[in-house]
Amino acid sequence: MNFGVCYYPEHWPEKRWESDALMMVEAGIEIVRIAEFAWAQIEPEAGRYQWSWLDRAINLLGKAGLRVMLGTPTAAPPIWLTRNHPDILRIDAGGQRRDHGTRRHYCPNSSTYHRHSQEIVSAMAQRYGTHPFVFGWQIDNEWGGGHTARCYCYNCVTAFQAWLKDRYGDIANLNDAWGTLFWSQSYMDWSQIHLPDQSIDKPNPSHILDFYRFSSDSYVAYQRLQIDLVRQYAPEHVVTTNFMGLYRDLDQFALATDLDFVTWDSYPTGNLDRWQKHLYLKQDELDASEHQFAYDVGDPYITGMAHALTYGLKGRPFWVMEQQAGAINWGSVNPGIRPGTTRLWTWHALAEGADTTVYFRWRSTLFAQEQYHSGLLQHDGSAGFGLADLALLRGEQQQLADIARQPNEADVALIFDFEDLWALEIQPHRSDYSYLKHLFVYYRACQRLGIQVDIIPKSGELNKYSLVLAPTLHIADEELAHTLKQYVIDGGHLLLGVRSGFKTANNLVTDQPFPGLLRLLIGATVRSWQSLPEQFGWDLSTNIAGLNGPATYWLEVLKPDSASVRALASYSSGPYSGQAALIENSLNNGKIYYHGWYPTDPQARAVIGHLVDKLGFSRIGDLPRGLIARKRGDAIILLNFTDVIQTANITGLPIKVPPRDVTVVNSLVSES
Numbered sequence: 001m002n003f004g005v006c007y008y009p010e011h012w013p014e015k016r017w018e019s020d021a022l023m024m025v026e027a028g029i030e031i032v033r034i035a036e037f038a039w040a041q042i043e044p045e046a047g048r049y050q051w052s053w054l055d056r057a058i059n060l061l062g063k064a065g066l067r068v069m070l071g072t073p074t075a076a077p078p079i080w081l082t083r084n085h086p087d088i089l090r091i092d093a094g095g096q097r098r099d100h101g102t103r104r105h106y107c108p109n110s111s112t113y114h115r116h117s118q119e120i121v122s123a124m125a126q127r128y129g130t131h132p133f134v135f136g137w138q139i140d141n142e143w144g145g146g147h148t149a150r151c152y153c154y155n156c157v158t159a160f161q162a163w164l165k166d167r168y169g170d171i172a173n174l175n176d177a178w179g180t181l182f183w184s185q186s187y188m189d190w191s192q193i194h195l196p197d198q199s200i201d202k203p204n205p206s207h208i209l210d211f212y213r214f215s216s217d218s219y220v221a222y223q224r225l226q227i228d229l230v231r232q233y234a235p236e237h238v239v240t241t242n243f244m245g246l247y248r249d250l251d252q253f254a255l256a257t258d259l260d261f262v263t264w265d266s267y268p269t270g271n272l273d274r275w276q277k278h279l280y281l282k283q284d285e286l287d288a289s290e291h292q293f294a295y296d297v298g299d300p301y302i303t304g305m306a307h308a309l310t311y312g313l314k315g316r317p318f319w320v321m322e323q324q325a326g327a328i329n330w331g332s333v334n335p336g337i338r339p340g341t342t343r344l345w346t347w348h349a350l351a352e353g354a355d356t357t358v359y360f361r362w363r364s365t366l367f368a369q370e371q372y373h374s375g376l377l378q379h380d381g382s383a384g385f386g387l388a389d390l391a392l393l394r395g396e397q398q399q400l401a402d403i404a405r406q407p408n409e410a411d412v413a414l415i416f417d418f419e420d421l422w423a424l425e426i427q428p429h430r431s432d433y434s435y436l437k438h439l440f441v442y443y444r445a446c447q448r449l450g451i452q453v454d455i456i457p458k459s460g461e462l463n464k465y466s467l468v469l470a471p472t473l474h475i476a477d478e479e480l481a482h483t484l485k486q487y488v489i490d491g492g493h494l495l496l497g498v499r500s501g502f503k504t505a506n507n508l509v510t511d512q513p514f515p516g517l518l519r520l521l522i523g524a525t526v527r528s529w530q531s532l533p534e535q536f537g538w539d540l541s542t543n544i545a546g547l548n549g550p551a552t553y554w555l556e557v558l559k560p561d562s563a564s565v566r567a568l569a570s571y572s573s574g575p576y577s578g579q580a581a582l583i584e585n586s587l588n589n590g591k592i593y594y595h596g597w598y599p600t601d602p603q604a605r606a607v608i609g610h611l612v613d614k615l616g617f618s619r620i621g622d623l624p625r626g627l628i629a630r631k632r633g634d635a636i637i638l639l640n641f642t643d644v645i646q647t648a649n650i651t652g653l654p655i656k657v658p659p660r661d662v663t664v665v666n667s668l669v670s671e672s
Helices: 014-027 052-063 079-084 111-128 154-168 171-178 205-233 252-256 268-279 300-314 341-351 385-395 397-404 418-426 435-449 478-489 516-522 601-615
Strands: 002-006 031-034 067-071 134-138 238-240 263-266 318-324 354-360 412-415 453-456 467-470 493-496 524-531 540-542 554-560 565-571 580-587 590-595 627-632 635-640 646-650 653-657 662-666
Touching: 002 385, 014 052, 014 385, 031 052, 031 354, 052 067, 111 205, 154 171, 154 205, 171 205, 205 238, 205 252, 205 418, 252 300, 263 300, 268 300, 268 318, 268 435, 300 318, 300 341, 300 435, 300 453, 318 341, 341 354, 341 385, 341 397, 341 627, 341 635, 341 662, 385 397, 412 435, 418 435, 435 453, 435 601, 467 601, 478 493, 478 516, 478 580, 478 590, 493 601, 516 524, 516 580, 516 590, 524 580, 554 565, 554 580, 590 601, 627 646, 635 646, 635 653, 653 662
Parallel strands: 002 031, 002 354, 031 067, 067 134, 134 238, 263 318, 318 354, 412 453, 412 467, 467 493, 493 590
Antiparallel strands: 524 554, 540 565, 565 580, 580 590, 627 635, 635 662, 646 653
């Protein structure tokens, strides 16, 4: 495990730089990320570069023994660019132009912005591409942050029209794909198609989905523009960027393709505030008998799912590019942290597959928008709790490094697809239905069962896994149906969930009986489907241990079409009493399961636990809420995110984990 820090030498007097660098080295810091917001300091006027300050900073840091990662500064264009070329500025769905004074206020399809981005990135890469103290580059910063993933300016109108023409070839094909016969939407020419902004009362859902795809592709292309320049002038350097965990508006799998490795920015207390409403239903409310998380650690299941998604973007070790090290400034409460919290977060990242943690930031800033955002050092330069934790981690660095080299393997995969997410976001059918919420139920169930789970795309390598969970394969095509069938024929076990197979790639409802192209695979038809008001539910009849009713929220009634199908659970009340709710179908050496209702957390645990026990592969064991376990090679890492001692039963032996602490045991359960 390598340690790094985000540093802004331009924010501090130059006479402080040397003491900062020496303190970093003494603290165990090896990597420093700089310059990702320094465009105005590097190029104060068009074509006039000021390199001397950056040269001195890089040389000083490098001579102290630190390796430098440079950020391309395109997330925050300088005032001369925004005032001289207002056409680069982003316009939101309501027609409001974002002005200078913050960041990410540019359009990713502006040819003017592309030209100036090429110039600044080329100039930086040519100057530092062979510098002995620079080893890598971060492209831009937090794609889509601040609700900027989708721009509605004229640049994007013309670019979207070109993107559609390339996708469909003929306007008649687009009209057919979008179903524009409805409400006289038919187009006669590409130039007639505008963006689905707020000027349209209820935009066509196929139009919206294509716009979301186009917007994501726009950032992939803009990122590639910069990556190609860096690799041209700095071929020996690594290239990455920093994602935002469970951020929904851009396809992170597509963005990750061109990068050497991926990173994300982990702020557990803020992400609890930001993502909880997107992940939990009212029916997920905490059982009074279960322990609450400590107030200063966030939600480990939310943080863990973000780690798992980041690892899954490329299926290899990742970095945390910005790790919270104190209070933040952008949440609704922003609690402080206590000694040990930063250490716990760092161990959690390692357990999930990170091999480098970069802390944000070195010292709390005295000015501008992030004045209340903590760093390793406080505003007066004194040590914060994060720096004290780093001293503890430095003493554990050899153990961390040994574990980081161990395989990060799972028997279970969870399929994640951004287009499925967008389609359900566009038409959720019930206002609180969320693709992420549904996946999170299954992810959290695996965590509570002590099951290792990878998050993978639809195109992922399924044969690596004994069990693949695909709770909402909403959009299905022939290729996906064939891939899933082949996985099962080859001996795989596949669990599908509600609303699977309902849509085509064009975001139209399938004209086949549900679940559409997946129906022959599951050997059954979804005979009826509906969401239920909060106070209603149907009882279940089943022999699966722990699978208790009622089934609520969203239900589907399954009618077996094949003799190979058997019901594992049926509805025992309501209008479809006696009809199948959970089925199993055998196909050659494998099995397919269809879970016909949106499960509660205990129900998901019962179903997944039943399948895993049938398959017979090992799992760490049932875990109390707030205790996370992850196996890396022979090491089992136990992390307690509560304020009470928690106990894990590892191969039948009780292992106690202190509050907000970490315990590592080996496969023989001898403490290490």
